[in-house]
Amino acid sequence: MEELALKLSADGIQKKVLCPGKGEIPAYMDGTKVKFHYRSSLCDGTVLDDSRRMGGQSKPMELILGKKFKLPVWERVVSTMRTGEIAEFTCDVKHTALYPLVSQSLRNISVGKDPLEGQRHCCGIAQVHSHHSHGHKDLERLQANPQPLVFTMELLEVLLPGSFALETWAMTDEEKLAAVPQIHEEGNALFKNGDIEGAAEKYYNAIACLKNLQMKEQPGDKPWIKLDLMITPLLLNYCQCKLMQGQYYEVLDHCSSLLNKYEDNVKAYFKRGKAHAAVWNEAEARSDFEKVLKLDPSLAPAVAREIRAMEERIREKEKEEKGRYKNLFMSNSTSPAATMT
Numbered sequence: 001m002e003e004l005a006l007k008l009s010a011d012g013i014q015k016k017v018l019c020p021g022k023g024e025i026p027a028y029m030d031g032t033k034v035k036f037h038y039r040s041s042l043c044d045g046t047v048l049d050d051s052r053r054m055g056g057q058s059k060p061m062e063l064i065l066g067k068k069f070k071l072p073v074w075e076r077v078v079s080t081m082r083t084g085e086i087a088e089f090t091c092d093v094k095h096t097a098l099y100p101l102v103s104q105s106l107r108n109i110s111v112g113k114d115p116l117e118g119q120r121h122c123c124g125i126a127q128v129h130s131h132h133s134h135g136h137k138d139l140e141r142l143q144a145n146p147q148p149l150v151f152t153m154e155l156l157e158v159l160l161p162g163s164f165a166l167e168t169w170a171m172t173d174e175e176k177l178a179a180v181p182q183i184h185e186e187g188n189a190l191f192k193n194g195d196i197e198g199a200a201e202k203y204y205n206a207i208a209c210l211k212n213l214q215m216k217e218q219p220g221d222k223p224w225i226k227l228d229l230m231i232t233p234l235l236l237n238y239c240q241c242k243l244m245q246g247q248y249y250e251v252l253d254h255c256s257s258l259l260n261k262y263e264d265n266v267k268a269y270f271k272r273g274k275a276h277a278a279v280w281n282e283a284e285a286r287s288d289f290e291k292v293l294k295l296d297p298s299l300a301p302a303v304a305r306e307i308r309a310m311e312e313r314i315r316e317k318e319k320e321e322k323g324r325y326k327n328l329f330m331s332n333s334t335s336p337a338a339t340m341t
Contacts, residue, residue: 004080012092013077021082021155028079030066031161036078037061039152040099043090048138048149049103055110060156062167071095071102074151081155089151096149100139107136112204168209173216176209183209184234191241200241207234232258232265239271243278251275266295270302277310280317285310 008015026032037060040048052058065075073095081087168176168183187202210231217224235258239251255272258265273288289303 008077008080008089011076012094013073014090015077015080016088016090017085018088018152019084019086019154021085023082025080025082026158028065028158029161032065033062033157033159033161033164034065034078034155035060035062035157035159036081037154037156038074040103041150041152042142043148043150046138048099048142049106054107055112057110059110061106070098070105077151078153078155081153083155083158086152086154089153090148091151092148093146097146099149100143103139104136168205171209173213176213180206180209180230180234184237187234187237191237196241196244200238200245203234203238203241207231207238210234228261232262236265236267236271239268243271243274246278248275248278252279264295266292266299269295270299270306273303274306277306277313280314282310282314 005015028034037051037058039050039052042048051061063069063075063078065079069075073089073091076095077087077089077091168179171179183202183206187199187206190196190202191199210227214224214227214231217227235254239254242248242251242254251271252275255268255275258268259272262268269288269291273285273292276282276285276288286307289307292299292303
């Protein structure tokens with residue numbers, strides 16, 4: 001242990017064990033999966049991130065060693081730990097310079113956003129701006145003033161290579177592309193079995209895989225278009241799940257985005273029409289349903305059902321509002337303040 005501590009110290013890392021783990025230090029090799037909770041702090045104690053609180057959920061970090069994680073020091077320090085150990089690592093600036101970008105991705109993931117949001121393929125000037133603007137003031141300050149950080153780690157589990165299935169974030173580009181059809185089918189199976197939340201997560205993961213690959217291509221080029229055509233049916237399936245979950249504004253955003261690119265997408269018009277109807281945008285809903293009929297007249301019965309359902313909901317709403325106003329009027333007219341003296 002002393003030899004290990006000396007090696008870390010020589011590389012600008014100070015380790016302090018807060019709670020010893022169990023057994024021996026595992027033989028960490030490339031492909032090993034580690035699960036751990038972490039807290040990242042400035043040296044003055046100011047907490048930047050805490051996996052037990054991030055995004056309102058207590059979800060541990062997962063890393064697969066040897067996959068070139070953007071913050072190599074995490075692989076380095078966790079490989080010195082026993083299962084169950086809690087340790088504090090103070091790391092020099094040379095190990096922490098990329099933490100703002102890593103933190104931005106982790107924060108995005110914790111609230112269900114694209115982990116690469118804010119790190120888009122763009123021109124040189126835009127890249128410079130993006131690099132210095134994370135949407136989080138604490139990360140922007142850290143980017144402008146790099147400094148040592150303290151990482152408090154609790155190692156929960158160590159899984160040897162081959163003992164677990166690779167998750168999409170840990171796959172190579174080739175593995176991601178090959179995995180998408182399988183993830184798509186898994187989502188369809190969950191949807192048929194009534195697990196709408198599970199299906200939505202599968203579709204989201206497949207979309208994230210393809211978006212990740214698409215960002216490496218030039219927009220409008222053949223490879224980019226090919227990936228976009230793969231994304232479209234997945235996004236429509238995802239929108240169907242969100243319709244059933246009552247997330248209507250998300251459906252409006254996604255379908256509008258699709259229709260900006262593919263003006264003849266009947267399913268996007270139909271789903272957007274249903275979402276408009278659900279949020280009382282009657283004129284917009286009728287417009288979308290008219291587009292559906294124009295593009296595919298065979299859907300007339302389905303459109304008629306949706307319009308009837310919308311009109312019935314509107315009548316019920318108007319009836320409720322009339323009743324509410326009538327009761328309010330009666331209440332005001334019989335109140336002492338409203339009587340003649």
